[in-house]
Every structure is written in structure tokens, then in C-alpha cells.
Amino acid sequence: MLIVSSRIALLSVYYPQIFLILTSGSYLALSSVVALGANIICNKIPGLAPRQRTLCQSRPDAIIVIGEGAQLGINECQYQFRYGRWNCSALGERTVFGQELRVGSREAAFTYAITAAGVAHSVTTACSQGNLSQCGCDWEKQGYQDQEEGWKWGGCSANIKYGVEFSIRFVDAREIKKNARRLMNLHNNEAGRKILEQHMKLECKCHGVSGSCTTKTCWTTLPKFREIGYVLKERYGEAVQVEPVQASRLRQPSFLHLKESRGYQKPTDTDLVYLERSPNYCEEDTATGSTGTRGRLCNHTSPHTDGCNLMCCGRGHNTHQYTRVWQCNCKFQWCCFVKCNMCSARSEVFTCK
Ligand SMILES: *[C@@H]1O[C@H](CO)[C@@H](O)[C@H](O)[C@H]1NC(C)=O
Ligand SMILES: *[C@@H]1O[C@H](CO)[C@@H](O)[C@H](O)[C@H]1NC(C)=O
Ligand SMILES: *[C@@H]1O[C@H](CO)[C@@H](O)[C@H](O)[C@H]1NC(C)=O
Numbered sequence: 001m002l003i004v005s006s007r008i009a010l011l012s013v014y015y016p017q018i019f020l021i022l023t024s025g026s027y028l029a030l031s032s033v034v035a036l037g038a039n040i041i042c043n044k045i046p047g048l049a050p051r052q053r054t055l056c057q058s059r060p061d062a063i064i065v066i067g068e069g070a071q072l073g074i075n076e077c078q079y080q081f082r083y084g085r086w087n088c089s090a091l092g093e094r095t096v097f098g099q100e101l102r103v104g105s106r107e108a109a110f111t112y113a114i115t116a117a118g119v120a121h122s123v124t125t126a127c128s129q130g131n132l133s134q135c136g137c138d139w140e141k142q143g144y145q146d147q148e149e150g151w152k153w154g155g156c157s158a159n160i161k162y163g164v165e166f167s168i169r170f171v172d173a174r175e176i177k178k179n180a181r182r183l184m185n186l187h188n189n190e191a192g193r194k195i196l197e198q199h200m201k202l203e204c205k206c207h208g209v210s211g212s213c214t215t216k217t218c219w220t221t222l223p224k225f226r227e228i229g230y231v232l233k234e235r236y237g238e239a240v241q242v243e244p245v246q247a248s249r250l251r252q253p254s255f256l257h258l259k260e261s262r263g264y265q266k267p268t269d270t271d272l273v274y275l276e277r278s279p280n281y282c283e284e285d286t287a288t289g290s291t292g293t294r295g296r297l298c299n300h301t302s303p304h305t306d307g308c309n310l311m312c313c314g315r316g317h318n319t320h321q322y323t324r325v326w327q328c329n330c331k332f333q334w335c336c337f338v339k340c341n342m343c344s345a346r347s348e349v350f351t352c353k
Contacts, residue, residue, distance in 0.1 A: 051173035061133060065126045066119050066170055073118025076229040077111060083306035085281040085313075089291045103289050104181050104275030110236045112185050113192030113272055116171045117228055120193050124163030124222055128156055135162045138220070146218070151204060154217030160200055164193050178252040180244035184275055187242075187256060191270050195231055198270070199223040232272070239272040282313035293352045300350050312352035320349050 042048070042056035042063070056063050077088035086107050127135035137156035144153050171189055175182040203221050208214030244253030245264060256273060257264040267273045279285060284292035298308035298317055308317040328343035 049174050049176050052170060055170055055173070059134075061131075062123065062126075062166065062170075065122050065132060066166075069119035069122030069167075070115050071118070072122055072225055073111075073115035076118070076225055077114050079226075080229050080233045083304065085293050085296075085305060085311060086278075086290065087296075103287075104184055105278040105288065106236060106239045106272070106274040107278060107289065109184065109188045109239055109272040109274045110232060112188040113195070113235070114229065114232050115192070116167050116189035117192035117196045117232070118225065119171055120160070120163040120167035120196055121222060121225055121228070122163075123166045124158050124160050127159045127162055135159055138162075151216035151218050153219065155203075155205070155219035157219040158200065158222050160197055160220070160222070164197060167193055180253045180256070180275055183244060183253060183256050184242065184273055187267065187271075187273050191235070191272055192228075192232065194270050195235070196223070196228055199227060199231065235270065235272045239274055240267050241277075242267055242273045242275060244275075280313065282315075296352045298350050298352055300348070308350050308352070315353045317350045317352050320351065322347055322349075 039057060041060065042053050045053075045056065048056060074088065081088045088107075088111070123132070123135075126132045128137055130136060136159065138159040138161065139157070141153040141157065145151070146153070167189070172186055175185050201221050201223055202218050204216050204218040206213035206216050241259040242256040243259045245255050245257055246252070247254035255264075255266065257266055279288045279290050281290045282293060284290060284294070293311055293313060294315075296311055298311040299306045300308055300317075305311060323344050324347045325342060325344045327340040330338050330340040333339050
């Protein structure tokens with residue numbers, strides 16, 4: 001009985017302790033780990049906020065999906081920022097679980113938005129695939145006719161409401177301190193989820209003889225997460241700086257308004273917001289979540305941020321030469337084999353000093 005799936009390996013990224021439990025107790029089925037050990041597992045995950053721990057204990061199956069969702073967000077973040085000085089390391093790994101992030105930068109804004117969206121996306125997918133016990137497809141509109149377009153709701157509509165709700169319950173539960181950063185993080189979490197909701201798709205199928213579309217059924221589906229990544233990257237470029245506003249008698253900030261505005265203009269629901277200007281990410285600095293760019297690969301000829309000039313912040317770069325070898329000029333010989341030459345070329349890669 002062995003089901004130590006890749007999902008557990010993934011989970012162990014977040015919870016090294018779980019991996020220990022799983023590897024030390026020879027072979028364990030996931031279901032039995034969940035059944036036996038919700039308490040043990042949830043108590044061992046470091047850095048969970050109290051409400052997250054409670055949710056973990058009542059829904060251990062969902063914790064795995066949440067872990068996958070956070071990873072989905074982080075992977076996308078790393079993809080979107082692969083050519084940037086900040087490449088989603090350091091901040092990326094600490095959003096949903098683990099230590100609090102004491103950074104209010106634009107990059108933190110992006111990270112929060114994409115992980116909250118990732119969790120909603122994953123949970124919704126898991127609902128559609130029947131992987132979570134308490135949700136399934138969204139049947140609410142099933143059978144209803146769309147009056148204008150003349151098609152019928154049918155098939156498995158993605159239960160985005162459930163996914164979003166779950167992301168709110170789990171991801172937002174991390175924000176326990178009543179400070180400006182909490183307002184910032186909650187706003188960005190919400191923006192990520194809103195953008196996901198706005199990009200839901202309609203898929204349809206025609207019924208009728210030989211493809212004639214006498215009746216048509218449609219259902220909603222999730223967008224590819226890559227699409228969300230691109231939209232959020234754009235939002236990141238247009239992110240707005242905000243300031244907290246203290247309500248008169250309370251000691252804590254009660255809402256955020258645009259820094260560069262007169263009056264108290266608020267950001268829109270889908271704006272990414274930040275409190276502090278970003279560092280340049282040239283040097284390592286754990287306080288700002290910068291890993292620096294020493295050792296990063298750069299492109300000798302690119303004028304963009306992946307170019308050695310910008311990437312290395314003027315420190316210069318090292319050149320590494322190597323010889324690439326591959327099979328080439330392959331010809332079919334009668335009969336029957338393929339004969340190839342070996343080709344080689346000298347190649348170079350560049351890394352920042
Ligand atoms: C649902 O479960 C199947 C089988 O265990 C797995 O392959 C799939 O990745 C799961 N999907 C999600 C979204 O977790
Ligand atoms: C990001 O940069 C750091 C250091 O500059 C490097 O160690 C890490 O591998 C990079 N991560 C990715 C995903 O490229
Ligand atoms: C380096 O940048 C140039 C110009 O942007 C591009 O044409 C080339 O493909 C890049 N090389 C690599 C290895 O990415």
C-alpha cells in the first residue's frame with residue numbers, strides 16, 4: 001500500500017516535518033495520514049495563524065490543495081519575473097505559510113495577489129475533479145436558459161465561488177496584526193482573486209444532427225493560470241502607492257488611500273497596492289526580501305533587465321566558456337541505420353559578479 005504521491009513531495013516544500021513523518025513511517029497512504037494525523041500535521045506546520053490551524057484540522061484534505069495552489073502562484077511568479085533582478089525568490093516562498101513578511105513593496109503586492117489567486121484556482125480545480133469532499137461543480141444555473149443567447153447552462157461549471165471563499169478563509173486568516181501592512185495584504189489578496197473571477201471563461205458544446213447547433217449547452221471554466229500571471233504582471237506595472245488613514249478615535253489604520261491624491265481617493269478593487277518603494281534588488285538584504293543578483297545568469301547582448309548591464313548593477317560579469325556537443329548531419333543508410341556526425345560549438349554563459 002504505497003501512495004506517497006508527488007502531491008506529498010510538493011507538500012513537503014511547505015512542511016518539511018510532514019515529509020519526515022512520511023519518510024520515517026515506511027509506507028503510508030495519504031488518506032490514513034490525513035485520518036490519523038490531522039492534529040499532528042496541523043500542529044507541526046510552522047507559522048500557521050490560529051484560524052489557519054483550526055481550518056487545517058477540520059479540512060486536512062484541503063490543506064494539500066492549498067499547498068498546491070500556493071506553489072502554483074509561486075511558480076507563476078518565478079516565470080513572470082525570470083528576467084528581473086527580483087526573481088520571486090525570498091518573498092515568494094513565505095506568503096501563505098511561514099513567517100510574516102515585513103515588506104510593503106510592489107513585489108510583495110504581486111506575491112500576495114498571485115498566491116491568493118493560486119489557492120482559489122487550485123481549490124476550484126479540485127472541486128471540479130471531485131478531489132475535495134465538500135464541494136463539486138457549480139450546479140446553480142444548471143438547466144437554465146440564457147435568455148439573450150439562447151443556450152442552456154449544462155455540464156460542470158467551475159465552482160469559483162467556493163474556491164474564492166476558501167482562499168479568503170485560509171489565506172486572509174494570516175493577517176492578524178492590525179497594521180497598515182495587513183490592509184495592504186488583504187487588498188492585494190482580494191485583487192488577485194477578483195482578477196481570477198473576471199477571467200473565468202465560458203465553454204460551449206453544440207448538440208444536433210451532424211454538428212448543427214440546434215441546442216447548445218455552456219458552462220464556466222477556469223482560465224489557464226498563465227493568463228492570470230500575465231494580467232497580474234501588468235497590474236504590477238501599474239501598482240499604486242497607498243497610505244493608511246487612521247480613523248479618528250481608533251489607534252489602528254482603517255483604510256488605505258492613494259498617496260498621490262487629494263482627498264481620500266481609494267484604490268480600485270483590482271489595483272495592486274504598495275506602501276513602500278522597492279529596493280533596487282542589487283545587493284542581498286533579508287529585510288527587504290532581496291537576494292541580490294550575484295551569480296545570476298545574464299544576457300550579454302540584451303538591452304533589457306536580463307542584460308548583464310542592468311542585471312549586474314554595474315558590477316560586471318564573469319564569462320564561462322564551454323563546448324556544446326550534439327549529433328548532426330544524420331543520414332539514413334541502406335539498410336537500416338542512421339549515421340550521424342558529431343558537431344560541436346563553443347558557447348558562453350555570463351553570470352553577474
Ligand atoms: C485530483 O486527484 C487526482 C488523483 O488523485 C490527481 O491526479 C489530481 O492532480 C488532483 N487534482 C487536484 C486539482 O488536486
Ligand atoms: C533567483 O535568484 C537567486 C539569487 O540571485 C538564485 O539563487 C535563484 O536560483 C533564482 N531563482 C530562480 C527561480 O531563478
Ligand atoms: C539575449 O538577448 C538577445 C537580444 O534581446 C536575444 O536575441 C537572445 O536570444 C538572448 N539570448 C539568450 C541566450 O537568451
